[in-house]
Amino acid sequence: MEKTGSNRTNNQVLSTEDFLEIGGHRLQSRFILGSGKYSPNLIEAAVHQGGAEMVTVAVRRANTKDSENIMNYIPDGVILLPNTSGARDAREAVRIARLARELGCGDFIKIEIMKDSKYLLPDNAETVKATEVLAQEGFVVMPYMYPDLYIARDLVSAGAATIMPLAAPIGSNRGLVTGEFIQILVEEIDLPVIVDAGIGSPSQACEAMEMGCAAVMANTAIATAGHIATMASAFGKAIAAGRQAYLSGLGRVLQRGACASDPLTGFLYND
Template sequence: MAEDSFTLGGHTFHSRFILGSGKYSLTLIDAAVRYAEAELVTVAVRRANTKEKENILDYVPKTVTLLPNTSGARTAEEAVRIAHLAKALGCGDFVKIEIMRDSKYLLPDNNETIRATEILAKEGFVVLPYMYPDLYAAHALVDAGAAAVMPLAAPIGSNKGLATKEFLQILIDEIDLPIIVDAGIGKPAEVCA
């Protein structure tokens, strides 16, 4: 069987599974990474120092690439500030841009996401922007220097599955970057789709 790998920001990954660290107790992170064979792990920067003596970065295996996210950012400027903080914490140069101005639906703000992507890509960050699946916004993210685009499948936490399937297919057909489907997946079968 041929090796199924992909490259982001000059790093080659053999697993297409990106593990989110937000739902695990800190002591389970290492086991979750090992058993899932994850090579990329998302980390909310706001969780990096949850207590004086407890830091999520101490529990994530050093063999994985960290993908800090800018969860909580409402503007491009806030996302850029969080990305700089993540780098200063030792998270490297990968960053998942998450900019949401509404707290009800948690839909990404594509315009602010494009602005943050442009700023951070120019600074040398490997930017993976979470976005609403819009072809024109995806083209703008490519032009801004994104390493991949991460369109939502459905609103965060909705477990509605592939609600945006047709839009995702348009991006897959038209964008010459990795497309990493994010948010809303409800069942394992939907992940496989």
């Protein structure tokens, strides 16, 4: 079971069988890599150094220069997660999802519906509608959403495979701005919670994993880094470390005072 919460056991910590299952695929890596805004030549190195097994892509009108097609740059064996970016309502998202499936790389779809290009916030209500239609059509639906508990429950009822709450506005690299609300989803929603959008650094990705998120999706943090493949590597390690910390069970936090780590007996000055 993906969600372990407070009933996790040491067996899971020690087990090598920790994987993320989505749509019948078992992912060892919990790092979902975006492919936007950097040279497609760098995708393969980023995938390999980051250890990503799933890569997101978008659907757009084709030009006829096939040499530029992104599919020429995605390594074999990677699971493609197309998004519905550009959709302004559920109807457009469904249309894009069907085209994505026709492109022949599986049934995964990340629903993104935005009416606003300034903040790029997802339209939660339209996202629920699109999730319902696409889940019924057999898609593995991974909706991008604003972290709202009631909408998350509606997405579960609509047949979502995961939920993908935003940490901060898309492309902002501002980190876990909505962290407390994502934590509520982790506690209450019995689906993998994958943080999507806003994660800007490996430490933020690690923290999301320590909170119990199932995976982290990152694009801009990698695309705007000084060295793309090395940053992907740092993300991969941070995400794995945060997962391990979560499974281990973080140590408790004292609200006040201190607690010695050393024995409080046998001091040299004692008589």
